[in-house]
Amino acid sequence: FGSRVARQAQRRPKNKEKKRARGAMFGCFPDVGGARKDDGAGPAPTMVDSFPILFAPASPRAVARKFTDFGMGRHDGDELGEMSVAIFDDATMKAKLPSRVYARFKEALNTGEKTSEEDQKTIADAIFKWAREKGAVSFAHWFFPSRGGSGANGSMAGALKMDTLIDLDWSSHEASKPFYATLPPERLFQGETDGSSFPNGGLRATHTAAAFTTWDRSSPCFVIDKVLRIPCAFITHLGACIDEKTPLLRSNDALNKQGLRLLKNIGIGTDAKVMHSFLGWEQEFFVVQAELYRRRPDLVNCGRTLVGKLPARNQQAELNYFQPPTGNVQALLFNVQAAMLKMGVPMAVLHNEVAPAQHEMSPIYCHSTY
Numbered sequence: 001f002g003s004r005v006a007r008q009a010q011r012r013p014k015n016k017e018k019k020r021a022r023g024a025m026f027g028c029f030p031d032v033g034g035a036r037k038d039d040g041a042g043p044a045p046t047m048v049d050s051f052p053i054l055f056a057p058a059s060p061r062a063v064a065r066k067f068t069d070f071g072m073g074r075h076d077g078d079e080l081g082e083m084s085v086a087i088f089d090d091a092t093m094k095a096k097l098p099s100r101v102y103a104r105f106k107e108a109l110n111t112g113e114k115t116s117e118e119d120q121k122t123i124a125d126a127i128f129k130w131a132r133e134k135g136a137v138s139f140a141h142w143f144f145p146s147r148g149g150s151g152a153n154g155s156m157a158g159a160l161k162m163d164t165l166i167d168l169d170w171s172s173h174e175a176s177k178p179f180y181a182t183l184p185p186e187r188l189f190q191g192e193t194d195g196s197s198f199p200n201g202g203l204r205a206t207h208t209a210a211a212f213t214t215w216d217r218s219s220p221c222f223v224i225d226k227v228l229r230i231p232c233a234f235i236t237h238l239g240a241c242i243d244e245k246t247p248l249l250r251s252n253d254a255l256n257k258q259g260l261r262l263l264k265n266i267g268i269g270t271d272a273k274v275m276h277s278f279l280g281w282e283q284e285f286f287v288v289q290a291e292l293y294r295r296r297p298d299l300v301n302c303g304r305t306l307v308g309k310l311p312a313r314n315q316q317a318e319l320n321y322f323q324p325p326t327g328n329v330q331a332l333l334f335n336v337q338a339a340m341l342k343m344g345v346p347m348a349v350l351h352n353e354v355a356p357a358q359h360e361m362s363p364i365y366c367h368s369t370y
Contacts, residue, residue: 079337079338080341082342084343085134086342087222087223088127088131088220088222097126098122101122104119105123110274115189120188120189123185125185127188127221131183132181136165136223137226138163138228139165140163140227141215141230142160143158143159143160143231145242145243146244162227165181165183165228166180167179167180167184188215189215190213190214191232192211193211193213194209195209195210195234195242196211198211210237211237212237213232215232216245216369220344220370233245234246252277256274256276260272260273260274276367279368281363284360285359286355287332311355318354321352322352325359329357337361340363346366347362
């Protein structure tokens with residue numbers, strides 16, 4: 001009898017592990033989200049559909065450490081005291097640029113006029129000095145190519161190519177020219193890269209494979225992970241858009257043109273010079289522990305649930321809605337909020353959603369291209 005008990009005790013961890021693995025395979029995610037073990041809400045969601053998924057390490061300390069590793073900070077300090085410190089926003093630009101250059105830049109945003117080469121150099125120098133103060137070592141044109149996917153597997157992932165903030169000293173007579181730290185103005189406003197594989201591989205012939213990035217001046221630059229990110233549109237050498245932002249910019253141009261025409265014809269706001277569109281996205285997502293996520297081939301390969309079952313009691317009594325998040329999830333949300341505020345995003349709302357492990361974060365609406 002004693003030996004049988006001993007053998008059972010040895011098997012229990014394995015059986016428990018197998019049970020946990022089966023739960024992970026069939027949509028049962030214990031210990032994440034807002035579900036409590038004793039409230040009958042059961043496992044976390046299986047109907048992930050197109051909601052993105054965030055992966056939470058096992059403890060609040062691990063969450064904080066993870067975000068610190070990526071330069072996104074922790075929520076231990078005063079987040080409201082560090083708002084917009086990592087973005088070259090309008091207030092920073094006004095303080096860093098000569099008043100005439102600033103005025104011409106703002107006017108160009110309304111008229112669409114090109115920024116002069118002289119002003120480009122002044123703006124690039126100001127952004128370079130500011131970015132170095134923030135610890136930037138590289139810069140990158142940041143764009144959202146058409147990848148043909150959805151969720152975190154598609155255009156949400158974004159794209160960039162990091163370049164060090166250096167250039168050769170072309171005034172030198174040496175064959176191997178020395179280099180120095182700088183942000184060349186022509187590389188701030190425009191870049192060239194390979195566009196042959198967007199939205200899918202081998203789409204264009206080699207001699208038409210070039211694609212160009214151009215800074216969307218209505219979207220400020222920001223620094224994260226020692227990289228100055230420059231929000232850009234992404235087009236082919238013939239002007240065809242192969243990204244998510246160019247259609248938005250062109251739509252805004254059409255809205256501005258026809259909107260001003262409408263105001264003029266109806267006699268309202270005839271002195272308006274520009275018409276803006278605004279956007280306030282509401283992001284809902286599921287938080288799944290990375291260990292459990294890796295046991296789900298459907299989530300790993302497809303980014304959504306294909307196998308599983310509904311949680312016990314499904315959504316009866318709305319047990320999770322607006323319930324306080326658990327410790328590790330709350331740490332994750334607070335760290336994301338701190339990082340967003342730091343980068344100038346007015347992240348105002350975060351709370352538990354209806355389904356187990358489902359959460360929401362929402363900013364105050366702002367300019368749609370910001």
